[in-house]
Amino acid sequence: xxxEIRSLRNEDWALVASIYLQGIETGxxxxxxxxxxxxxxxxxxxxxxxxxxxxxxxxxxxxALSPVSIRQVYSGVAEVSVYVSDQYKGLKxxxxxxxxxxxxxxxxxxxxxxxxxxxxxxxxISLHEKLGFRIVGIRERIGKMNSIWRDTxxxxxxxxxxxx
Numbered sequence: 001x002x003x004e005i006r007s008l009r010n011e012d013w014a015l016v017a018s019i020y021l022q023g024i025e026t027g028x029x030x031x032x033x034x035x036x037x038x039x040x041x042x043x044x045x046x047x048x049x050x051x052x053x054x055x056x057x058x059x060x061x062x063x064a065l066s067p068v069s070i071r072q073v074y075s076g077v078a079e080v081s082v083y084v085s086d087q088y089k090g091l092k093x094x095x096x097x098x099x100x101x102x103x104x105x106x107x108x109x110x111x112x113x114x115x116x117x118x119x120x121x122x123x124x125i126s127l128h129e130k131l132g133f134r135i136v137g138i139r140e141r142i143g144k145m146n147s148i149w150r151d152t153x154x155x156x157x158x159x160x161x162x163x164x
Contacts, residue, residue, distance in 0.1 A: 001055065001056075001091070002055075003055050003060070003093060004053070004054045005052070007051060007052075008050040008051055008062055010042075012059060013038045013041070015052075015058075016052065016059065016062045017035055017041075019062060019084070020032075020035060021035050022085065028118045028120045029083070030081075031145055044066055045064045045065065045066050045081075046066065046078060048108045049064060049104050049105050049108055049110070050063070050065070051063050051064070051101060053084075055091070059085075060087070060088040060093050061082070061083055061084035061088065061093045062081075062097070063081060063082040063083070065079065065080060065081075065101065065105060065113070066078060066079045066081065068114065075109075076109055077110070077111070077114065078110050078113055079113075080098070080101065082094050082097050082101070084097070098127060101113075106160065112156055112157070112158055113133070113156065113157045113159075114155065115128050115155045115156075116139065116142075116153070116155075117152060117155065118151070118152060118153070119138070119151055125153055125155070128157075129155075132157045133157040134155060134156065136154050136156050137153075138152070138153055139152045139153075
């Protein structure tokens with residue numbers, strides 16, 4: 001089993017979107033309820049840190065960063081998204097994606113990565129902890145989804161290069 005990590009390309013959107021939709025449908029991966037268009041997704045994510053994992057030539061997962069603010073003081077802070085196809089769960093693809101995304105983010109000058117994860121999504125919390133993220137708090141009733149208030153676990157990881 002050979003997994004290739006490469007940059008996400010425009011033409012990957014249909015497969016990336018189908019994996020994203022699987023996450024949306026769980027109700028525990030994102031506050032999104034509808035799949036965004038490519039243009040919206042493209043505008044809201046960092047151009048430099050977006051990758052896919054390919055297994056035998058098929059996209060098995062994706063990861064990307066989204067800026068947390070347009071203010072210059074936060075230019076090195078981004079939110080992490082990692083999604084793995086249901087078909088490929090359990091193969092450590094999420095670990096490979098997040099590990100590569102962390103390295104790529106450091107090379108691109110990001111000093112803090114954060115993740116906002118539903119408490120019910122224990123696998124995602126464990127994955128982030130394994131790769132150096134720490135829980136900084138619980139954001140109680142931060143958003144309403146399907147008329148139900150939801151909490152998120154706020155996690156962050158500081159770059160090893162953050163002192164520069």
